[in-house]
Amino acid sequence: MSTIPLILDVDTGVDDAVAILYALANPQFEILGISTVAGNQTLDKTTHNTLAVLEYLGRPEIPVAAGAAAPWMQPLHTAPQVHGENGLGNVELPAPTIRPQPEDAVGCMRRWIESCDRPVTIAAVGPLTNIALLLKSCPNLKSRIERIAIMGGGAFRGNASPVSEFNIYVDPEAARMVFASGVPLLMCGLDVTMKAYATKEDIDAFAAIGNRAGQMCADIFRFYYDFHMSGVRGKLPGCAIHDAVPVMALIHPELFHGEDAYVEVDLDGVYTRGCTAADFRDRGRLADKNTHVILDLDRETFIRQLQDAAARLC
Numbered sequence: 001m002s003t004i005p006l007i008l009d010v011d012t013g014v015d016d017a018v019a020i021l022y023a024l025a026n027p028q029f030e031i032l033g034i035s036t037v038a039g040n041q042t043l044d045k046t047t048h049n050t051l052a053v054l055e056y057l058g059r060p061e062i063p064v065a066a067g068a069a070a071p072w073m074q075p076l077h078t079a080p081q082v083h084g085e086n087g088l089g090n091v092e093l094p095a096p097t098i099r100p101q102p103e104d105a106v107g108c109m110r111r112w113i114e115s116c117d118r119p120v121t122i123a124a125v126g127p128l129t130n131i132a133l134l135l136k137s138c139p140n141l142k143s144r145i146e147r148i149a150i151m152g153g154g155a156f157r158g159n160a161s162p163v164s165e166f167n168i169y170v171d172p173e174a175a176r177m178v179f180a181s182g183v184p185l186l187m188c189g190l191d192v193t194m195k196a197y198a199t200k201e202d203i204d205a206f207a208a209i210g211n212r213a214g215q216m217c218a219d220i221f222r223f224y225y226d227f228h229m230s231g232v233r234g235k236l237p238g239c240a241i242h243d244a245v246p247v248m249a250l251i252h253p254e255l256f257h258g259e260d261a262y263v264e265v266d267l268d269g270v271y272t273r274g275c276t277a278a279d280f281r282d283r284g285r286l287a288d289k290n291t292h293v294i295l296d297l298d299r300e301t302f303i304r305q306l307q308d309a310a311a312r313l314c
């Protein structure tokens with residue numbers, strides 16, 4: 001089986017932890033490393049959480065590199081109301097004994113890509129600050145990036161604002177650069193990720209798996225589920241497992257439906273800053289369509305995939 005060399009860029013985060021779990025449990029991925037960025041919580045917490053999840057799930061050998069502690073042009077905006085003060089639903093996993101790489105995220109990503117004998121896929125499920133810095137500082141690496149699968153944006157909706165999704169909202173300048181980079185993009189925005197929800201029954205089924213991975217999911221979902229049920233973002237049928245969508249779409253595209261579009265990020269709108277403006281019209285110049293935008297999924301199979309992945313781990 002030919003594997004996909006993968007770099008995960010995360011702001012762990014409850015759903016980031018599930019994305020990591022899913023990547024660990026699928027041998028189709030050769031995980032080169034994980035880079036961390038500030039977003040759901042501050043960089044020290046997102047890095048700590050990433051290390052803790054890897055060690056807890058029995059994969060301490062996977063290198064972790066800490067990246068940007070702040071967005072390019074504005075102060076950091078975190079989401080403690082969604083992911084808890086510690087960023088992992090206020091669940092305290094055993095303190096990690098493993099440490100991040102001495103080199104920063106951009107340096108490590110550059111090394112991981114240059115030393116890989118095949119083009120590398122990046123799954124970016126936090127603000128795009130690290131990715132933009134990589135593309136800006138090493139433009140020559142673009143040809144060695146197969147594609148970037150992004151959890152971010154929304155063709156027809158937002159969450160951090162009416163029209164801007166959190167990962168884009170935190171660092172719109174970085175997102176603008178990534179969408180304009182020319183690297184093939186897979187955008188898994190709120191259009192699909194808000195349909196990728198776990199119900200109370202789904203969460204109980206994670207606990208029933210009876211292993212560490214299943215119990216970790218059930219535990220970290222608790223706070224996260226309560227936020228989604230609070231009505232702050234309207235009555236939802238469950239909690240959205242946003243970040244697992246791009247990782248799963250890389251190996252199970254048959255579970256998802258999407259369309260090509262030209263997407264660019266608004267920076268200057270008073271009400272639309274951070275909006276991912278998606279044009280699906282065929283303007284006769286396919287070269288304009290820079291992104292495959294995922295719009296729908298088979299939710300029940302998505303959840304079963306996650307539960308089966310957890311069951312395969314410790």
Ligand code: RIB
Pocket residue numbers: 011013014015016039040125126127151159165166167242243
């Ligand atoms: O809007 C959802 C995204 O923002 C997810 O990646 C979540 O982890 C947060 O980072």
Ligand code: CA
Pocket residue numbers: 010011012013015016040125126243
């Ligand atoms: Ca995230």
